[in-house]
Amino acid sequence: MNPNTNLGYLFAIYIITWAGFFAYMFLVSRRQRDLEREIRQLRQLVEQKTKPAGNP
């Protein structure tokens, strides 16, 4: 058998494995970034609300 037979299948396995992994990692990182921004905004709102009236 030619050792390079089925090289296309191996390439597909390699691409799908890494593409799937990095796509998921990208989505998780983006979600975390959005949540961190949301937490900062919510904390600011909470601080504003809990600040006594009349204080600058």
Added chain:
Amino acid sequence: MRDVSARSAWLVINAALMAVSLWMIFLWVPTEANLGVIQRALYFHVPVSIIALGAIILVAIGSVAFLVSGRPRWDWLAHASAETGVLFGGLALVTGSIWARPIWNVWWTWDAKLTTTLILWFIFIGYLMLRAYAPPGRQGARLSAVVGIIGAIDAPIIYYAADLWRTAHPSRVTGPGASGSLESEMALTLLVSTITIVSLYAYVLVERFRVRRSEAEVAELSKELQASGIPARRSDGGAPATATGGD
């Protein structure tokens, strides 16, 4: 800050491990005489399959610990592991299917090992669907925990499927009770590849856990704001966040 630099260091280690394992897989390890170059799929397919099994076991451990202790962290771990399990279970099925095509001449066959792995993937999907549609809070988390624990029964069945039934799938070449064997260079390449993919999996699992923890924090802050009379709008302009932080 320390957390960020530790994660950056982990990413650098992962990149180095990836470079080493790719060099070993494509340049160093000899080509298998009978199967040819497609046998190198083993170094991707086996590690992702091991992780898919490990993920459901981690779901079960997190679920049991949550039911016993009631601490949300265990539930977050189970949830994060189920989601990463979908990814790695899916990769195990897809890479196995592509490998099967040139060797068995079919993309799919209802072989015991393949079928039980497909069932595992549906268990992960079912777990996540339950998380999405069950009542928010502890009740939904408890229901999901039960599904996670029952789902883990599939792990030993997959592991021993080739021993329990006559299957087209080759016998295990590694792990307890393995009947197959590998040449030393192939075994070393498989070990390095497994360490690399386990490290990447652990990184993603930690990231997903952090997302779950942040979601809980958003829910807590929203609850605090709602209690003080301000409807907390989500930053993406969506509906007010609901208070589910304690689940």
